[in-house]
Amino acid sequence: MAVLAWITLGKHPQLGLTASTLHDEFGTAHQLLLDAGFSTGHPDFAYVLGECNPEEVEEALQQLYSAVASHYVAIDDALLDEGTSKNPAPRQLAPAPHRPDGRADLAEFAEGLSARLPGS
Numbered sequence: 001m002a003v004l005a006w007i008t009l010g011k012h013p014q015l016g017l018t019a020s021t022l023h024d025e026f027g028t029a030h031q032l033l034l035d036a037g038f039s040t041g042h043p044d045f046a047y048v049l050g051e052c053n054p055e056e057v058e059e060a061l062q063q064l065y066s067a068v069a070s071h072y073v074a075i076d077d078a079l080l081d082e083g084t085s086k087n088p089a090p091r092q093l094a095p096a097p098h099r100p101d102g103r104a105d106l107a108e109f110a111e112g113l114s115a116r117l118p119g120s
């Protein structure tokens with residue numbers, strides 16, 4: 001069973017809109033971010049949209065939200081501030097089939113979650 005790829009969006013005071021990916025083994029989330037106008041190569045963030053005017057940010061976000069609807073990718077936009085529009089209609093995923101050994105998934109989830117949290 002494929003693991004859902006995640007895109008986490010954030011807002012940096014100097015850089016603007018930032019993003020990171022998790023479980024993107026097939027590069028789908030990476031390509032969706034590049035197609036929406038994000039750039040790579042920043043030393044501290046995997047992807048940066050930069051300080052664009054609000055209309056450009058809105059257009060990039062809408063393109064990203066529309067594109068993920070047809071892929072096995074989810075967006076975490078909880079870190080965006082109130083002035084930035086968020087995903088208007090989150091995609092409903094079909095429930096995953098029951099797996100007899102869920103402990104391996106739990107360990108993987110915990111590792112991914114701890115990597116996203118601040119501190120050590």
